[in-house]
Amino acid sequence: MTYLVKCCLWPFLLLSSMIILAIGFARGTETLFFNLSYLWIITCLLAAEKIYCYRGDWRVPDGQTKANLAHTFLNKGLVQFFIVVFLALGWIAPREATLLSTWPMALQIAIGLTVSELGLYFAHRLAHEWQYLWRFHSVHHSVKRLWIINTGRFHFVDSIVSIAASLPFLLLSGISTDAIIWVSAITAYIGILTHCNVDLRFGPLSYIFNTPELHRWHHSIEPSIGNTNYGENLMLWDHIFKTFYLKKSEHVEVIGIEEHMPSSFIHQLKMPFQWNHYQTYGEKNTAPD
Numbered sequence: 001m002t003y004l005v006k007c008c009l010w011p012f013l014l015l016s017s018m019i020i021l022a023i024g025f026a027r028g029t030e031t032l033f034f035n036l037s038y039l040w041i042i043t044c045l046l047a048a049e050k051i052y053c054y055r056g057d058w059r060v061p062d063g064q065t066k067a068n069l070a071h072t073f074l075n076k077g078l079v080q081f082f083i084v085v086f087l088a089l090g091w092i093a094p095r096e097a098t099l100l101s102t103w104p105m106a107l108q109i110a111i112g113l114t115v116s117e118l119g120l121y122f123a124h125r126l127a128h129e130w131q132y133l134w135r136f137h138s139v140h141h142s143v144k145r146l147w148i149i150n151t152g153r154f155h156f157v158d159s160i161v162s163i164a165a166s167l168p169f170l171l172l173s174g175i176s177t178d179a180i181i182w183v184s185a186i187t188a189y190i191g192i193l194t195h196c197n198v199d200l201r202f203g204p205l206s207y208i209f210n211t212p213e214l215h216r217w218h219h220s221i222e223p224s225i226g227n228t229n230y231g232e233n234l235m236l237w238d239h240i241f242k243t244f245y246l247k248k249s250e251h252v253e254v255i256g257i258e259e260h261m262p263s264s265f266i267h268q269l270k271m272p273f274q275w276n277h278y279q280t281y282g283e284k285n286t287a288p289d
């Protein structure tokens, strides 16, 4: 029974959340039902992290919960802010129907996921391979344990880069606005699932989707292992560009970064802009005597 749960929980949570969102679309209340579906997935994962915990040492508090939540809320606030500004500027307007927007919704979502993934893949890869962007992305990687509360821990500049790299692909793809909402929702569901500290089985799913099994390797402190599995939702571009990494029979050991990361939220926000100072002196204002 336990094995069955471990095999089915990931697809079950993804599909059940999508069903909740589909009900929202049918009722014309997709925003409300997206929030309900997100609450559903968080509640289930919090319970699963207790019952089917993957690593006991990742349940020990690391003093980063407040910082994780602060980054999450700042990012969510920024997204809302940009939506309001873009609406006011008329940049988000009812879109004219295209040939693609008349295609079946499932096909539009598959196209949307694939094209946005290309932007996300390169933005993520650049964040690992270009030292200046790594300063921002290292905030996400600096945690020593993975659990669902890490999901939204991104420096806001890192989040802006990801959105800027993927949104144009989505808007230019010609899929409908509803399909764009679906792609955004699925990205949110897969995102929270990839960070969960739950002992699950994925079988062939890990060759198609970004699963916790893959994302744990991505958080390895060892750059030759961590600089892989850049896909946000799909692993397609990792397969094409040969950055896919999975060892089914092994488990990641130490996760995190080699560099210094301040513990407070405010210092984490400032750190990428004053990288050398923080790497040399930490949170102190001046060099120690």
Ligand SMILES: [Zn+2]
Pocket (backbone or CB within 6 Å): 124, 128, 137, 141, 218
């Ligand atoms: Zn990364």
Ligand SMILES: [Zn+2]
Pocket (backbone or CB within 6 Å): 140, 195, 215, 219
């Ligand atoms: Zn992550």
